[in-house]
Amino acid sequence: MKHLKQFMAASLILVLAGCGSVFDSSDSSRGVEGDWLIPKDEIVDGGPGPDGIPSIDEPRFSTASGVGYVGNSRLVTGIKIGDTVKAYPHQVMDHHEIVNDAAGDLPYCLTLCPLTGTAIAWERTINGETVEFGVSGWLFRNNLIPYDRRTGSRYSQMQMRGVNGEESGSPLTTIQVVQTTWSTWKEMYPDSQVLTTDTGFSRDYSGFVYGRDYYRDEDSGTLFPVQNADSRLPNKARVHGIIAERPADQDAQVKVYQVGMFGEGVHLVTDQVEGQEVIIAGSSNHNFAVSFQARPEDGTELQFEPVQDALPVIMEDQEGNRWDLFGYAVEGLRKGERLRPTNSYTGYWFAWADFFPEVEIYRFRN
Template structure:
């Protein structure tokens, strides 16, 4: 607990030393945000410092030699198309701006939470693209759309600031699974290629140390007495009710 408090203090001090005001962080206007502005923290990288993948390339399952059978992937079977997004790649980029047919889709992953979600990027009939803001709320990634600079919470599935504040994102049924299981269920699947246009070591996880240690790096607004903050869980939302099941 003492180490956790020290880590939190270090990150909060670093945040304030960046000179960001409570109402403007990483260049985003937080005036009137749906969540307290002082609970939105800088994760370290600048806006866009973690580069989203905007022109994803895919390979057939048989060509995905960079994947082992037990490697985790996010799988999306949508509009008759099956695609797998390796976590080893998402750890470095967090966002993939993709298209399924004519519909724009954004794949999102937060390495600190282990939360992967997919959304339709068609908002009010207009195609949007998203980037990584470099900001966090409750240790979860905040996206931003490049068209209006609104900030969007991945887990809250809505915009929390900017012109689109309060507008929801329509989630798509993405599956957290192993590569072997996804390929068995969807032998025709395509796989996000390591040819991303960026030089990254996709064989290694930059968050290994964080995942192996019990401390969290950033404070959260609520802590359960029953479960550790890093406990892996399944979350269910149904008709406005929320439940969680430890995995």
């Protein structure tokens, strides 16, 4: 009940401060109409209407070394596109959920669903046109449903595809992101750009939108019902999941790796996910997990070993190449090459199990 009251209070604030959208949703009844690729009876009204939770459409940044509002243990989501390196603190993203941004000539959208803990980025060019994304106000299995302001199509964040409207069934072109703590990020990328609190909205960005326990207590509950409860892991255990194929519907083959089980330092796991050879790198104390296809574009069979105390470098291969946590070779003959990211992201266990009931859990050796 405490969490529900906190949620409703936050929702009311966001509704009052909401901004208008370019797309006229004609959503006076808030009814779920039309054809959807997800069960309509599981789509719930999260409280605010379209754009009641306002996206950030003109993000402002400061260098990491100049940011003082983020606590060391708070989470951030980082992105690296070419020479552009940016971080988005969750304590800001929790209030807005979507940032429409760009790196050079590549417009992209960074989304964070605070209820499922999932941060996912995708390109925001549709049929050759750059579009903005906004928060629809609806949820599916506790997860964010964005919409685009050109067609009004709705999307499932965790399924990474359009699920209603003109773009229904269209896959989103995702971009790798990394979730980690602020202390780890600023150590790795002290000169990176960091989203500031200068958002154009009046918010208390120092706290926890849904209460500290919702984020910090692995056994805490959810705000909305869970269809496929699974007690193999605690509800809010953070796991990195790899989806073997698209579309990422409930029949997709998925395997997850618990972030808290990687141990101290950097640990590597070489695994097979539906016949796809992958390499997963993670660290419990640095609070991250990332994954890549194990072979580069030329098909060479590389053997990786973890590299300690050299973040953002996380591994080295038998050729002497050193790779960072975004999969870029930063030293060696392959410098400038990049390992192909898997179809993956990090989020709460309950959400992965709810979206993908046949999900497999990787069992770490003691």
